[in-house]
Ligand SMILES: Nc1ncnc2c1ncn2[C@@H]1O[C@H](COP(=O)(O)OP(=O)(O)OP(=O)(O)O)[C@@H](O)[C@H]1O
């Protein structure tokens with residue numbers, strides 16, 4: 403009987419999950435767990451339990467395949483550690499604790515000499531090279547630069563004939579995730595958030611109102627975005643994702659951009675740090691229906707604590723009194739009218755920073771979406787006309803562009819000239 407039980411647990415990850423991890427997967431998670439294809443892609447909405455499910459699959463694989471290496475890769479270490487922490491939680495709260503030889507926050511070695519490692523892909527995949535892998539789990543693959551997947555991750559599986567799973571919320575169509583999603587050679591799943599019995603319709607309705615239609619379609623309905631007219635397409639942004647949000651410190655050189663928004667739109671502030679000729683996005687916040695005075699106090703507090711070097715404010719519309727007020731309270735501020743011409747210069751400066759990979763962005767959907775939603779059209783005079791897709795907000799993007807402009811203004815010839 404015991405032997406039979408062991409055989410079942412070895413052959414069936416679902417029974418393994420129930421009996422060993424004491425975790426009951428939902429129906430669609432059972433399907434994923436039992437899927438033995440070497441190439442699997444699940445395009446899913448938020449919070450359906452994809453990281454949890456992949457953690458179970460990885461543990462089962464490691465336990466049943468001695469001497470193998472499995473990896474969890476995401477664009478940033480923060481993201482892959484989040485999934486890895488689910489692996490650790492399962493192991494620490496089950497009998498598998500006794501099967502572990504060594505365990506750290508990013509690495510487990512089992513007594514059967516299998517290991518699971520969690521890694522960031524980094525911009526160029528350099529953290530990954532040199533590994534030979536039997537199972538690569540790419541969590542939130544949509545945010546990883548495609549070349550890292552094709553040139554660093556897939557080759558690791560060459561000699562082991564290993565498995566690759568990509569589980570991700572979707573993004574643009576100009577990416578390997580979209581092509582795999584439409585490929586005959588991959589086992590394909592489409593799982594909107596409504597599949598999860600834990601997610602109620604009322605919650606989804608509320609989110610639709612709060613985050614806007616476009617982000618809702620992406621994050622909860624798991625639909626790809628068409629970003630061919632984007633001024634900041636995902637292919638441009640992807641190589642710039644990095645863990646860069648951090649607690650601000652008073653000995654650093656910070657610059658800020660502030661878009662006060664209007665009644666209907668968001669007010670947004672972004673703080674960046676210049677370090678040599680690179681810009682790191684360190685802090686951002688956007689909110690609707692907040693009185694200007696509250697944001698001004700917030701910026702003033704930021705300045706008192708961390709000493710902003712330069713602050714650029716959009717003073718189009720109602721922004722002028724804000725600039726005056728900010729000057730009165732001693733902030734190092736410059737106000738800008740966002741005329742068509744100036745918008746072109748402002749966004750073009752930011753775009754060049756992305757093209758030259760001189761800026762780092764956190765992997766945050768609100769910020770990414772705010773940039774990606776900006777579309778452009780050429781005008782008859784050869785300039786650009788900007789708009790943003792319906793149901794999106796571009797306020798954070800403008801605040802970021804202003805913060806980078808504040809760096810450029812302060813640095814004379816500007817960061818692009820090699821200060
Ligand atoms: N079968 C299940 N039974 C009970 N709770 C579950 C189940 N699967 C997932 N959950 C819970 O649902 C929540 C979301 O799970 P998880 O983080 O794995 O989802 P995700 O799809 O990776 O989310 P995100 O989109 O934020 O990355 C967690 O609290 C997890 O414990």
Ligand SMILES: [Mg+2]
Pocket residue numbers: 452453454541
């Ligand atoms: Mg997840």
